[in-house]
Amino acid sequence: DGGITQSPKYLFRKEGQNVTLSCEQNLNHDAMYWYRQDPGQGLRLIYYSQIVNDFQKGDIAEGYSVSREKKESFPLTVTSAQKNPTAFYLCASTGTGGNEQFFGPGTRLTVL
Amino acid sequence: GESVGLHLPTLSVQEGDNSIINCAYSNSASDYFIWYKQESGKGPQFIIDIRSNMDKRQGQRVTVLLNKTVKHLSLQIAATQPGDSAVYFCAENLGHDYKLSFGAGTTVTVRA
Numbered sequence: 232d233g234g235i236t237q238s239p240k241y242l243f244r245k246e247g248q249n250v251t252l253s254c255e256q257n258l259n260h261d262a263m264y265w266y267r268q269d270p271g272q273g274l275r276l277i278y279y280s281q282i283v284n285d286f287q288k289g290d291i292a293e294g295y296s297v298s299r300e301k302k303e304s305f306p307l308t309v310t311s312a313q314k315n316p317t318a319f320y321l322c323a324s325t326g327t328g329g330n331e332q333f334f335g336p337g338t339r340l341t342v343l
Numbered sequence: 344g345e346s347v348g349l350h351l352p353t354l355s356v357q358e359g360d361n362s363i364i365n366c367a368y369s370n371s372a373s374d375y376f377i378w379y380k381q382e383s384g385k386g387p388q389f390i391i392d393i394r395s396n397m398d399k400r401q402g403q404r405v406t407v408l409l410n411k412t413v414k415h416l417s418l419q420i421a422a423t424q425p426g427d428s429a430v431y432f433c434a435e436n437l438g439h440d441y442k443l444s445f446g447a448g449t450t451v452t453v454r455a
Contacts, residue, residue, distance in 0.1 A: 235386075262441050271352070273432060273445040274387075281441070289442075321386050330375045330436050332443060334386035 235335035254322030262325040263305035362420040366433035375436035
């Protein structure tokens, strides 16, 4: 099956620790995105990448970092500089020339 | 700044009735709009999309209407079923980088 996978589904970390969230897609999509979702709110863009080895900051990039070494993978690191990291994180991808974004199942990060 | 927003945060509908979910947008340059459905603890799923050169588009049990004059978007769900209970988001394409801007969402609850 083609799709987007995110792991783990639930993640717990101590305050001050960096944590990396995985996002993999086998849709052969060029563009990938990371969003943050807080309770009762919409999706806010953290980072996006249109092509391998290139990425841009979204609206709330502070305290986060990404890499795009492979077309299939776009991992997100939540650093200790992120003041309020507890949230639901969603990864998405889009094919060339497309507008529709396909979403993964999400990772719920809880910082204790 | 310009953003996409939904008129009502919650909607309660009787099973079998039609549902109408509204969304207002302010970016007149947006040329593409999408509706997503998000069930609890899952990633958003594509429902239907519409381009700015169209006023109406129909899918299976769903219809999207676009009124560019008043910058209004609506999603109509016919014969609402319990499985339609979810949060519904509208999103607009800002015209570059395939980026989407999301509204806050409307939570639809279907009463049996």
